[in-house]
Amino acid sequence: MKIAIAQLNFHIGNFDGNVEKMLKSIEEAKAQAADIICFSELSTCGYPPRDFLEFDDFIKKAEEAVARLAKAADGIAVVVGSPSKNPVIEGKDLFNSAYFLADQEVLQVQHKALLPTYDIFDEYRYFEPASEFKVVEYKGKRIALTVCEDIWNIGNENPLYTICPMDELMPQQPDFILNLSASPFNYNQADTRIHVVRSNVERYGIPMFYINHAGAQTELIFDGGSLVMSANGNIHDELPYFEECLRVYDLEEVKRGEINREQVKNKMAMIHDAIVLGVKDYFGKLGFEKAILGLSGGIDSAVTAVLAARALGNENVRVVLMPSQFSSDHSVQDAKDLAENLGLQYDVIEIEKVYHSYLKLLEPQFAGMPFNITEENLQARIRGMILMAMSNKFGHIVLNTSNKSEAAVGYGTLYGDMCGGLSVIGDVYKTEVFELARYINKDGEIIPENTIIKPPSAELRPNQKDSDSLPEYDILDKILYQYIEKRQGPQEIIELGFEEALVRRALRLVNINEFKRHQTAPVIRVSSKAFGMGRRMPIVGKYLS
């Protein structure tokens, strides 16, 4: 038996586009004599469709998509993920289903049983869990059909669910497992995924074909890396990351388990590639081509500019240098050097005159009051306004250049440097931004060395440095990581050896700045806990604040 797996880049709600893409893959698989082709979870409608699932019209369109694919299941079986209606009146209205289409009909439908409802996942909001499990019999083989999380309740110290679908299916003696996934990237996820797939094949003694989605959906990057694993735990094949791919396998060969090839994974390379895909798909799927961003001479905007240029092409990225009286000469030069290294169109727009026109305008109100954060924010907001005006006039999307450390502690100006349609490095801590810059420069200087080595500064008042207001990033980032990614409380973090006052201050800053993060652009997620849909915090509260 020959099995094709296709990791494709779907577009949420674009049923026609998604079906066309799958029809093309079905033709390719047939040309390679495949008996079965399998796509990823909810591939008709794209993942995650979120509250579109609550619209009957949306579900009807998904059903029509399945019907079109069923027609193409002629001489080949097609396995596709799509929402299906729950015929029972009690419970949620939908299932998250895998359709097994053969001989131009729906041969079988298996619903998902384990519905992730944590972090970025909301599946119990929409779906009823499966209560029946039945292998699919096709061409003399018995197939355990599973959807994503269904294989994830194994080998955990703290299992999230009380049942295990594969345990239910095994008495029916399946020959192999098909798993339709939509598993989003974080820089540890590929390893975790391989561990989970291996735990399954080793426990059940049968091979698995694991098909992931490959494409970015706003903040979520589905990274592909689909797996074919033999029962002995060998990786028969691992599809590329961050791109579409279709490959065909001979089941008997996979069963032999003689091949074991795993791709080398480098944290910074994966983060880099994930963000590039994230930017590319955000623009492509929204129908935009051109980005604009402010270039300060600092490392955050430099890294953002490089990633944007790689995602969109240097001809599609315009940068604006907006020095004020507080900007150092070298900042402007560093920014120019970078723009020239990347071949980007750049403008230099001095903000001092507009800044003074605001001060003059507000003189009656501000009379006699000293320079403070107000005037700092004014500068940042003038820059934001210039970028927004340019984007309005020329049809760019403004890219936000905030890093995760700043976003965490609220070291940024709402509607100023926090503006933009997409936060490119908002899930990358400052210390990781430096690593990313080094990775970008690995084959030669793209980001000026001076940008990397100088002390970080917002340059909003004379001789300002980030370290005037914030702890050193190498300590701050470690505390933030414990609080955000590891969900450790103050006592637990202090016990790791950090100074109590520093820990309490950092956690307080994170909590009191929830209101700022609430109003910022979607953040491309590269860690296991990013700001955005996966981290839901009260704005008004009084906890560690």
Added chain:
Amino acid sequence: MKIAIAQLNFHIGNFDGNVEKMLKSIEEAKAQAADIICFSELSTCGYPPRDFLEFDDFIKKAEEAVARLAKAADGIAVVVGSPSKNPVIEGKDLFNSAYFLADQEVLQVQHKALLPTYDIFDEYRYFEPASEFKVVEYKGKRIALTVCEDIWNIGNENPLYTICPMDELMPQQPDFILNLSASPFNYNQADTRIHVVRSNVERYGIPMFYINHAGAQTELIFDGGSLVMSANGNIHDELPYFEECLRVYDLEEVKRGEINREQVKNKMAMIHDAIVLGVKDYFGKLGFEKAILGLSGGIDSAVTAVLAARALGNENVRVVLMPSQFSSDHSVQDAKDLAENLGLQYDVIEIEKVYHSYLKLLEPQFAGMPFNITEENLQARIRGMILMAMSNKFGHIVLNTSNKSEAAVGYGTLYGDMCGGLSVIGDVYKTEVFELARYINKDGEIIPENTIIKPPSAELRPNQKDSDSLPEYDILDKILYQYIEKRQGPQEIIELGFEEALVRRALRLVNINEFKRHQTAPVIRVSSKAFGMGRRMPIVGKYLS
């Protein structure tokens, strides 16, 4: 037996404050010889605690709060909602529990079985559902202890759950039902709630004490209105809405069912009071006193100013009139009249000079290009910046004045008129804003009549009217209501008699403007479907767009 119910205003994560408040109520109830006092759902930690629940430290503090309350359960039983740990390793780590505290100990704990996971609710994200149901025996009575949603699976045409906790409890012959709730306001919710409570008492033939939370938590307004209902469906008592209250009842009297008094509910009065509480608690719980907003002379900012003044006191609300060359004379006068009617401090700050300084600055880039949306947005953003600068200098929170119709179709400028820390009327359609203005003026003119009767205009170019860009609001709002609140698709809305092109355009505008709503302030929720945490839509998609 005497039963006290207390609907209190809790503060998320403020364990000490919440416990102090409950201890005071326990003393009051004891003074009135109550045998039992019952508080609302998750009253130790406040509702909704959201992802704070994922921190062990937070759960530990909730446990400590329960221990403090247990000590006070001396001569009185105390029923309190709090998270509790799931001792079973499989499944979610927590339960959403009702603690029955008596004789300074935990007499019994009943977990919640029905976990709302829709709209603004995320309970399955955190909690494992109860699988055991046992009445509490106390002073010769058998009490059916339930948490919020547990009583909501009755009388629905489309029940969300496959089990019904009260059906499980009834064989144990309870004498009455206690229900600990945190049920957020929308303008139909009080009626729905009474219907649900009545369905229960009539089905099971026993009375119910229904205790709701009373306080605002960012966007959610918990409106109180706790209920004591006799088995015959008579409303023995209905607590006030939007305020704290403690009352004590004699169980035998409630059983007799001789009293039936229901408060009159007026949609606009309830929306008005809900928003006033929402603003008041947003400021109070964040530790702010003063608000600032722009007053354009239009109806949205007028209504917002009135609501803010009623929430915070007129001495705490400052308004800024920011006319440009496109502002009409009457707008400035209307705004001044309102400020004077309300006794608000106001500033007039003309934006024309700053506007021209931007145009001059951007001349090299914009040379030869016509006036368009860019220049309109510039004006709106200058106003936003002035408000933000004032708020930075004087310690205000900026109030956002966008209405739901604008927010829906993206008729607003990001970082301009869409700025602010809290959206006051962002869940009120434009046509309802007019109703609210009439309600405000019911006893005399507060909002100038001219503000109410003139055609809505953004005044960002000469002689502009909203109706140049948008359908008339009386049609638009009806389409939006069908799409947003009723989740009807285009075909269903067209079949209601609306013009196809108009429907498709309106729905498209809603969907393509998700990116704007993503970056706006929390919206005080007054309808059954508000923008914000209860409506989760993809930003990048291609559905009806």
